[in-house]
Amino acid sequence: MAQNGTRATGPRCIALVGPFQSGKTTLLEAILARTGAIQRQGSVDAGTAVGDASKEARHHKMSVELAVATTSFMDDSYTFIDCPGSVEFIHDMRAALPAVDAAVVVCEADEKKVPQLQLILRELEDLEIPRFLFLNKIDKAETKVLEALQMLQQASRKPLVLRQIPIWQNDIVTGFVDLALERAHVYKEHAPSEVIALEGESLDRSKEARFSMLEKLADHDDALMEQLLEDIPPPRDKVFDDLAKELREGLAVPVLLGVASRTNGVLRLLKALRHESPNVESTAKRLGVSGEEAVAYVLKTFNTAHAGKMSVVRVLAGQVGDGVTLSSPEHEAGRVSGTFKMLGQATEKRGPASAGETVALGKLDQAKTGDTLSTGKEAHPALTAVTPLPPVLAIAVAAKERKDDVKLGQALHKLLDEDPSISVIHNADAQEVVLWGQGEMHLRVASERLADRFGVAITTRRPTVGYKETIKKAIVQRGRHRKQSGGHGQFGDVVLDIKPLPRSSGFKFDDKIAGGVVPRNYIPSVEEGVINALKHGPLGFPVVDVQVALIDGSYHTVDSSDMAFQTAARIGIVEGLPQCAPVLLEPIHLVEIVCPSDATAKMNAILSGRRGQILGFDTREGWNGWDLVRAKMPESEIGDLIIEVRSATAGVGSFTFKFDHMAELTGKTADQIVAARRAAE
Ligand SMILES: Nc1nc2c(ncn2[C@@H]2O[C@H](COP(=O)(O)OP(=O)(O)OP(=O)(O)O)[C@@H](O)[C@H]2O)c(=O)[nH]1
Ligand SMILES: [Mg+2]
Numbered sequence: 001m002a003q004n005g006t007r008a009t010g011p012r013c014i015a016l017v018g019p020f021q022s023g024k025t026t027l028l029e030a031i032l033a034r035t036g037a038i039q040r041q042g043s044v045d046a047g048t049a050v051g052d053a054s055k056e057a058r059h060h061k062m063s064v065e066l067a068v069a070t071t072s073f074m075d076d077s078y079t080f081i082d083c084p085g086s087v088e089f090i091h092d093m094r095a096a097l098p099a100v101d102a103a104v105v106v107c108e109a110d111e112k113k114v115p116q117l118q119l120i121l122r123e124l125e126d127l128e129i130p131r132f133l134f135l136n137k138i139d140k141a142e143t144k145v146l147e148a149l150q151m152l153q154q155a156s157r158k159p160l161v162l163r164q165i166p167i168w169q170n171d172i173v174t175g176f177v178d179l180a181l182e183r184a185h186v187y188k189e190h191a192p193s194e195v196i197a198l199e200g201e202s203l204d205r206s207k208e209a210r211f212s213m214l215e216k217l218a219d220h221d222d223a224l225m226e227q228l229l230e231d232i233p234p235p236r237d238k239v240f241d242d243l244a245k246e247l248r249e250g251l252a253v254p255v256l257l258g259v260a261s262r263t264n265g266v267l268r269l270l271k272a273l274r275h276e277s278p279n280v281e282s283t284a285k286r287l288g289v290s291g292e293e294a295v296a297y298v299l300k301t302f303n304t305a306h307a308g309k310m311s312v313v314r315v316l317a318g319q320v321g322d323g324v325t326l327s328s329p330e331h332e333a334g335r336v337s338g339t340f341k342m343l344g345q346a347t348e349k350r351g352p353a354s355a356g357e358t359v360a361l362g363k364l365d366q367a368k369t370g371d372t373l374s375t376g377k378e379a380h381p382a383l384t385a386v387t388p389l390p391p392v393l394a395i396a397v398a399a400k401e402r403k404d405d406v407k408l409g410q411a412l413h414k415l416l417d418e419d420p421s422i423s424v425i426h427n428a429d430a431q432e433v434v435l436w437g438q439g440e441m442h443l444r445v446a447s448e449r450l451a452d453r454f455g456v457a458i459t460t461r462r463p464t465v466g467y468k469e470t471i472k473k474a475i476v477q478r479g480r481h482r483k484q485s486g487g488h489g490q491f492g493d494v495v496l497d498i499k500p501l502p503r504s505s506g507f508k509f510d511d512k513i514a515g516g517v518v519p520r521n522y523i524p525s526v527e528e529g530v531i532n533a534l535k536h537g538p539l540g541f542p543v544v545d546v547q548v549a550l551i552d553g554s555y556h557t558v559d560s561s562d563m564a565f566q567t568a569a570r571i572g573i574v575e576g577l578p579q580c581a582p583v584l585l586e587p588i589h590l591v592e593i594v595c596p597s598d599a600t601a602k603m604n605a606i607l608s609g610r611r612g613q614i615l616g617f618d619t620r621e622g623w624n625g626w627d628l629v630r631a632k633m634p635e636s637e638i639g640d641l642i643i644e645v646r647s648a649t650a651g652v653g654s655f656t657f658k659f660d661h662m663a664e665l666t667g668k669t670a671d672q673i674v675a676a677r678r679a680a681e
Contacts, residue, residue: 007244008279011077011356013314017093017120018106019113020085020651023136025051025063027106027260028082033190034266037071037343041190041263050344051082055452056445064445066092066300068312068342068358073270079358081299087116087651088439091389091421092300094123095369098287098384099297099314102130102247102277104269106260108137109148115596115652118155125157128286130247130278133255134269138166138173139262149255161216161252163243164268165209167202176257177206178268179213180239187264217242220251244276280356284316287383293376294318296326297383298367299358302418303453307338307347310360311367318375320361321352326373329382331366333373338362369420388420390656391436392642395443396464397450398433400457408433411454415446422446429542430464439642465636466587467673468662469537470545471580474499479572481564491559492568494518494526495552498576501545503662507534510549518553518565525562526550529569538578540677544585544662548573584670585662587635592628593645594620595653600627602648610637632660
């Protein structure tokens with residue numbers, strides 16, 4: 001695992017990341033076929049790709065969670081982490097990235113995907129992860145590569161260095177010139193490319209491109225700069241050393257070209273990884289791994305039907321394998337039982353894993369995605385913290401059959417364990433289990449998993465908005481309950497003074513009984529009766545901001561009871577409230593939208609269209625070219641806000657929200673809400 005010349009050796013862990021549908025899973029498939037890990041290159045569209053083997057991924061023809069596959073190339077082991085490109089599943093990528101040696105950012109020459117590319121590159125830049133750009137789908141390329149590069153450059157804070165240029169024939173890319181090797185190749189479908197001689201215009205073009213690549217390298221290499229100025233051809237080894245150095249130090253982003261679906265450009269990419277990607281030594285150093293003990297980082301955990309919980313870990317130091325007990329700083333994770341090599345969903349038992357390797361460990365029941373695990377007596381401090389993304393969309397879920405309620409609880413627990421970007425909230429008022437996630441597709445996949453993976457049939461619906469109601473007028477109301485049936489009768493009699501309170505005062509109960517007209521021991525029952533009745537006001541919602549005082553009443557020595565006084569109090573409230581000018585209250589939240597500045601005007605329009613009150617906007621701190629728009633907005637309008645925000649920002653806009661206050665709502669909208677509530681009841 002040492003440095004071999006300038007080349008790092010040993011097992012590597014490489015992330016495949018990039019905008020939605022750019023060809024990451026197809027590239028993984030091509031790599032696995034090219035390196036012999038699979039017999040034949042499958043495809044995403046046919047549902048035969050290793051990376052998209054799960055039922056949900058095949059169903060939607062997109063990656064919905066990360067996939068891990070280990071292969072070997074020229075005697076080194078490589079584990080690829082194929083990350084989903086959709087912003088709704090980005091959590092998997094964010095959690096896995098810290099422990100990889102390098103990333104291959106798969107992208108297309110597509111202007112619409114530049115904002116998403118920028119978000120991903122930003123993540124890599126912040127984590128200081130060396131990255132290649134793989135410009136894919138050049139079989140469909142319409143723009144010249146240099147123009148494409150200019151467009152993509154907007155997304156990267158570091159210079160993109162073109163390492164290959166395409167060879168065009170009749171408007172089709174038929175091969176490439178490797179600028180470092182000064183060699184031209186013609187693509188062959190699913191086979192190694194053929195080396196050809198360059199001449200004429202192609203030769204001139206490649207010389208020019210090579211010179212521009214060297215110029216970029218010379219920015220960080222004075223000797224090279226001198227050679228260029230004096231027209232001395234720099235030695236090839238020197239050029240390769242510089243390229244490797246620029247990548248590792250994050251000074252530049254090398255750009256390679258290819259057609260993943262035809263395995264074109266894949267061998268060149270593998271060779272670049274082999275020669276230039278750092279290994280675990282650099283990664284462990286970057287993360288601050290210290291001490292003598294074995295340390296592993298959890299990229300992802302998942303549940304399997306046959307083998308229980310599995311944790312995918314990158315071993316950063318030492319060795320881990322069966323029988324070893326691992327702990328995180330917070331808790332013991334468990335004792336490893338089963339060490340596996342992964343190829344998508346297929347797992348193969350293997351011996352202990354050494355530093356650099358990426359494997360799945362069985363039975364670490366307490367391990368969580370993002371954990372730093374170690375074998376030492378004192379747990380190794382956490383290497384990184386992956387902050388969960390704020391949830392933006394919710395659905396209410398319920399078991400289709402009552403008897404599955406407990407099973408649903410267990411399934412939700414497993415779902416959350418696998419996917420920390422989902423959260424569950426129990427809404428007691430509405431008696432609802434609400435799943436919060438990152439978008440429509442994310443929640444749809446979560447529901448599918450509950451059914452398919454965890455075997456609970458569920459129904460889903462829009463979550464209930466937290467409407468409440470209050471009153472605007474005071475009243476004094478008698479509540480009397482009297483029943484004579486056989487032996488014991490029931491008797492309770494109260495007089496309630498019902499008054500509105502200022503907003504967000506909640507509920508207040510006063511006992512103003514003088515002379516024992518209602519005996520002491522029944523007063524808590526009166527209060528309970530009031531509280532129960534306030535759960536469901538005349539408009540159908542919980543009543544808040546009211547004060548109820550018990551001012552008078554009477555009792556019967558034989559027939560009065562706790563129950564009778566509870567009932568009397570309820571009658572008082574039920575009969576009194578409708579005369580108090582009840583009014584609907586709707587929750588208003590403080591919303592903060594972040595978006596590229598060119599979408600800010602659109603955000604203002606979206607907010608106004610949703611009864612939002614815009615408070616102002618600012619530049620987003622630390623984000624060049626982004627704005628932050630603040631507004632107050634009704635909860636009912638936030639429900640599907642994310643869908644509009646994303647469609648106005650090429651998928652990259654997002655928001656957070658926080659409850660602010662309850663506001664009175666009257667008029668047609670209020671009438672509709674009350675009518676809908678009545679209909680539902
Ligand atoms: N023409 C062409 N199509 C490609 C190429 N690579 C991938 N595709 C197609 O692009 C689509 C998306 O490919 P995927 O491999 O699923 O892309 P991905 O980046 O893994 O997608 P997500 O994980 O969902 O973000 C599929 O229809 C592929 O067949 C390529 O080089 N050329
Ligand atoms: Mg994919």
